[in-house]
Amino acid sequence: MSRSLEDILFAAPGPQARAVTNAVSAIAAAVLLLLAVAIVFRFHSAGQLDAPYWEFFAWPTTWSFLAKGLLGTLASSAMAAVISLALGLVLLLGRLSRLRLMRWPSIAVIEFLRGTPTLLLIYVCFLVLPSVGIKLSTYWMLTLPIGLSTAAVVAEVYRAGVLAVPRGQTDAARSLGLTEVQVFFFVVFPQALRYIVPALVAQLVIVVKDTTFGYVVTYGELMQNAKVLIANYHSLVPVYLVVAALYCLVNYAISKASQRLGRPMH
């Protein structure tokens, strides 16, 4: 992998092609700039750039409140990730088992958890479980459903990785006299993990996104705290913009980290 496809595609433009490209580039830049100006103007004409909507962002209390929300988001995400990585492995082992008694229930659980919206699971923990006498804290009402539904996806991601490991690896390890369990944990699974690190981390992004539902159960994560800020300062657009930017930054950082982890393999 030396050159990317588009570099090959447009490798040696002639003088005319270069002139056209430059002209179109300039036009595109102008249009984009115009778009940006139009957006700013829209903010201005709607009065959204007025100081009262933004000044509380200069106060440290605002940021510490948002940071607290972000911490709540991360606490819930981290626990959900741990649950899903561990439970996902259990589901994977069940899924790969030769015993039908293990395999079929595992498949059923995976398909059920994977095929149901996380939000629906959250509603079950929030609305249905209390009516049958199970009371969870808001943290667990949010974290448990996310962890469960992610576990099913993680199990499938693990499986994709395991299936991607060349068969020759298993054959070679078996012919060296390793037992089936050894082959799985020392040869296949570690290699599978390397294949799927990007996918697993992409899953972490989805976990962080799912914690946004915290406001449904009033768990103090970023979105919920944003709602509180809005209620206090009546400043909808700026707060939502800042919060959206925070989410994007966190998730972007996670994706970039995954790409870096995936790189040395190639």
Place this chain on the structure above:
Amino acid sequence: MGEVSRLLADYGPAFWQALLLTWKLTVVSFVPGVMLGTVVAVLRLMPLPPLRMALTVYVEIFRNIPSVALLIFIVFALPDLNIVIDYEPSVILTLTLVCSAFTADYLRSGINTIPGSQIEAALSLGMRPLQIVSAVVLPQAMRSVVQPMTSLLIALMLSTSLASQLPFPGRELTALVSKIANDSALGIAAFAVAATMYVVTGLLIAWAGAALEKKVRILR
């Protein structure tokens, strides 16, 4: 079981309508999302740095923003900018934007699977870059992304549960379950029925995707 039959007697038609609304929301956001995403993926190949940069920002924003946050922004914040979009179109717009970003991203990785030598070969045959994109790059990229696109469609179908956050007149499955759980003691049965509907829909999509994948995959 008794509960489920009682529930279906009371809410049977409502469940059917909810399922249809879920399907409808899925389709009307997936189709434009894929088209928009394809356009974005192709434009990102062009040697136009400003456009590439803007589209990369576009993809990263809508790939990384939580759908709920985007939906809430569209529904509650945009009116403050004098842009009012009705509830249902807001949901569709949210899902379309998110879908387009993921489509563009998946197509990008599909494009990356194409060996550079193919492009060189096509160039040496005298094909122009845009011809190569439409005749060599896109067809192969499309074929190699059937699997991720199937997952995306399923994820999108599950994301239509977002609509339950808005007070729309029509209820999709999640909204219906939360209403039933609020109104009666049939919450668990309602959850079981809705979950079954979601799972079956997802399995159908997965099955169709696998069949398509088998038909179009490229063996290398």
